[in-house]
Amino acid sequence: MKMVIKEICLGSAMAVVVFLFFVGYNVFPLLVLGGLGCLLYFLVEKKSGWSGSQHSFYKGSDDFSFDDIGGQAPAKQELLEALNFALHADKTAKMGIRPLKGILLTGPPGTGKTLLAKAAANYIDSVFLSASGSEFIEVFAGVGAQRIRQLFRSAREQALRAKKAGAVIFIDEIDVLGSRRGTHAGHMEYEQTLNQLLVEMDGLKSDDRVKILVIGATNREDMLDPALLRPGRFDRIVRVDLPDKEARLQILKLHCRNKPLAEDVDLEKIAGESFGFSGAHLESVANEAAILALRENSSKIHQRHFQEAVDKVMMGEKLDKKPGKEELYRIAVHETGHAVVGELLRPGSVSHLTVTSRGRALGYMRQIPENDLYLYTLDYLEKQIQVFLAGAVAEKIILGSQSTGATSDFRQAVHVARQIISAGLSPLGVVCEDVLPEKLFHETIQGIIKKQEQEVEAILLPRAEVLEKVAQILLDREYISGAELRAFLEEANTVH
Numbered sequence: 001m002k003m004v005i006k007e008i009c010l011g012s013a014m015a016v017v018v019f020l021f022f023v024g025y026n027v028f029p030l031l032v033l034g035g036l037g038c039l040l041y042f043l044v045e046k047k048s049g050w051s052g053s054q055h056s057f058y059k060g061s062d063d064f065s066f067d068d069i070g071g072q073a074p075a076k077q078e079l080l081e082a083l084n085f086a087l088h089a090d091k092t093a094k095m096g097i098r099p100l101k102g103i104l105l106t107g108p109p110g111t112g113k114t115l116l117a118k119a120a121a122n123y124i125d126s127v128f129l130s131a132s133g134s135e136f137i138e139v140f141a142g143v144g145a146q147r148i149r150q151l152f153r154s155a156r157e158q159a160l161r162a163k164k165a166g167a168v169i170f171i172d173e174i175d176v177l178g179s180r181r182g183t184h185a186g187h188m189e190y191e192q193t194l195n196q197l198l199v200e201m202d203g204l205k206s207d208d209r210v211k212i213l214v215i216g217a218t219n220r221e222d223m224l225d226p227a228l229l230r231p232g233r234f235d236r237i238v239r240v241d242l243p244d245k246e247a248r249l250q251i252l253k254l255h256c257r258n259k260p261l262a263e264d265v266d267l268e269k270i271a272g273e274s275f276g277f278s279g280a281h282l283e284s285v286a287n288e289a290a291i292l293a294l295r296e297n298s299s300k301i302h303q304r305h306f307q308e309a310v311d312k313v314m315m316g317e318k319l320d321k322k323p324g325k326e327e328l329y330r331i332a333v334h335e336t337g338h339a340v341v342g343e344l345l346r347p348g349s350v351s352h353l354t355v356t357s358r359g360r361a362l363g364y365m366r367q368i369p370e371n372d373l374y375l376y377t378l379d380y381l382e383k384q385i386q387v388f389l390a391g392a393v394a395e396k397i398i399l400g401s402q403s404t405g406a407t408s409d410f411r412q413a414v415h416v417a418r419q420i421i422s423a424g425l426s427p428l429g430v431v432c433e434d435v436l437p438e439k440l441f442h443e444t445i446q447g448i449i450k451k452q453e454q455e456v457e458a459i460l461l462p463r464a465e466v467l468e469k470v471a472q473i474l475l476d477r478e479y480i481s482g483a484e485l486r487a488f489l490e491e492a493n494t495v496h
Contacts, residue, residue, distance in 0.1 A: 066119045069112055070254040071247025071279065075240045079103065079116060080123070082236045086166070086213055087124050100235045101204045102214040104174075106221040107240035110280030113217040116240065117170040120215060126166035127158045133176030136193050144177065144193030152200045152212065159210040166211040174216035175223045194225060201233045242278055245271050251279050255286035262300040270306045273351055275369040277313070285309045307352075311366070316359025323362060325475075330395060331355045331363040332471040334405055337394025338365040338387060339485055340467060341459055345383045350482040355474055362405065368482075378425040381416050385452040386459075388413040393456045394467055417448040466492045 066076050085092045085100050092099065103120075105113040114130070121128035131151060136144040155167040171177075177193045204212055216234060218224065228234060243251060248271040256267065274282060288309035293301040312318075323331065332355050339353045342365065355363040367387075373380070392406035424430035426444055433441070460467065470488055474480050 064115075064118055065122055066116075068254065069115050069119060069279075070251035071243040072112055072116070072240060073247070075105075075107075075116065075238050078236070078238050079105075079120060082238075083120055083123050086211065089211070098232075098235075099211075100213065101201050101232065102216065102234035103236045103238060104221070104224075104229070104234040105215065105217045105238050105240050106219065108219055108242055108278060110278030111240045111242060112279045113240050114170065114172060115279075116238075117168065117215045117217065120213075121168040121170075124166055124168070124213070125164060126168045126211075126213070127155070127162050127164050128168045128170065129155050129158060130170040130172065133171060133173040133178070136177045137190065144190075145196035148193060148196040148200055155212055156210045164210075166213065168213050168215060170215045170217070172217045174228075175218040175220040178216070178218075178225055178228045179223045180225045181227075194228070198227060198233065242276060243282075245275075248274055248277060248282060251282045252286060255283050256301075259286065259290055260300045262302040264303045265301065265306065266303060267306075269303075270310065273307075273310055273366070273368050281313055284313050288312050311358065314366075315361055315364060319357040319359075322357075328355055329471065329475050330399060330403060331405065332474040333394050333398045333467060334391035334403075335363045335365045336467050336471045336474060337390040337392075337460060339480075340394075340463060340470070340489070341390035341456055342367050342387045343482070343485060343489060344459060345386060348482075348486070350485055352479065352481045353474065353485070354479045356478050376419070378420065381420050381425070382448075382452055382455075385413045385416050385449065386456050388416070389449070389453050389456050390460065393453060393460055397457070397460055397464055398467055398471070413449055413452075414445060417445045420448060421445070463492065 066080070069076065082100055082103055085097060089099060105116060107113060117130070118128055129151065136147050151169060155169050159165070159167040177190065177197065179190065179194075181191050181194065201214060204214075214234075221237070229237070249268055252267045252271055270285070274285065277285070285306065286309075289301050289305040292305040292308055298305075322328075335353045335355060339350050343350045346367075349367045349369075351366045351368050353363070353365040358364065388409045389406075391409055392402045395402050395406070420426050421428060421431065421441070421444055422433060426448060428436075428440075428444055466488060470480065470485065
């Protein structure tokens with residue numbers, strides 16, 4: 001329709017110009033003005049105009065469903081309940097239930113928010129259009145609002161073209177266009193764009209020919225404008241958290257369905273060692289393991305490939321830089337200190353230690369989380385600080401001095417000490433950090449860390465020989481498994 005109107009206007013303008021030319025009128029100025037007008041129109045259209053082809057367009061199909069998304073059982077259940085309201089509109093209308101207009105998915109990056117939105121479109125047999133929040137923001141006033149209108153118009157057109165009764169509009173990083181009004185001083189474009197989104201969502205009705213459901217995704221829910229979150233707009237807020245151990249196992253199984261696994265592969269163990277990994281991280285682990293097997297010309301993926309893949313995803317690729325022998329020995333002593341204290345405080349927790357450089361780390365010790373913990377006791381936090389300090393303490397005991405290699409460890413130890421104070425677990429009791437004097441706050445952190453440093457010295461001093469022995473072996477081989485470390489510690493206990 002829009003194209004037809006353009007053609008009619010253009011044809012009429014040309015007819016007027018031809019008529020004026022034949023009656024003797026000088027049409028040259030009109031042609032110049034018309035050319036400039038067309039150029040300006042083209043530039044504005046290029047900046048602000050969207051066509052349906054510019055959207056990521058996806059028709060719901062049997063090829064992708066909620067069964068293809070591992071873990072996230074609570075999020076899927078809550079999302080399915082909300083989608084059933086849209087799927088069974090007649091039943092919900094009889095019960096007087098207001099139809100849903102929007103669903104907000106919140107959670108860390110890589111947890112599967114986009115996949116959930118695609119599965120939702122398939123579940124309610126609707127077309128799927130996706131856009132990013134940054135696509136709506138321009139320096140020209142009114143451009144974002146126009147793009148919002150065109151997005152909703154495009155959703156209706158695509159649904160009718162695909163003979164679907166519904167459309168799902170997915171807006172990723174919605175916090176970019178939906179942030180609190182007033183936070184962008186001197187730039188009204190953000191507020192106009194947000195206002196237009198609110199108007200479009202308010203205009204959605206249950207008796208529309210094409211029923212539109214808006215799904216937003218963000219990891220910054222706190223930045224969103226309250227008007228966007230009120231009932232009648234984004235009616236449901238679904239939390240998409242990082243997967244726990246059982247969910248990680250499900251995700252790994254999904255990503256390994258098309259991969260030839262060797263008999264020694266234990267995905268449950270890999271799931272246990274990948275605490276804090278998102279679904280995207282786990283997909284990368286499975287992919288990197290397959291790449292490592294291919295490099296070795298192995299027909300199957302073995303456990304060692306998965307172990308290496310976890311390290312690569314966590315720390316980065318191996319580096320070519322090789323420290324000198326004296327510096328490498330210091331690194332070995334440092335990592336051995338971490339490993340010995342970590343193993344003694346929580347037996348069976350050390351996966352391995354190495355002096356191979358990865359990312360920004362010259363060496364590292366990896367521990368296996370005992371369980372996915374969500375609450376921490378004072379004893380647990382103090383032991384965490386002891387593990388962080390163990391590398392520097394080991395350097396001081398064996399080499400007589402510390403190095404800058406412990407900078408990151410100290411930073412993490414201070415972070416945990418702050419947690420202890422914030423949780424009211426320090427000698428200060430329950431306090432408000434905002435009114436706590438800075439000097440007292442700093443002295444309390446120092447006191448917590450000093451006490452744990454003394455505990456670490458008490459652990460490592462009697463085991464100086466073990467530290468030297470393990471560090472020397474680590475220097476020669478660059479890698480020691482947790483099982484080997486435990487054997488060394490048991491042997492030392494037997495001797496003493």
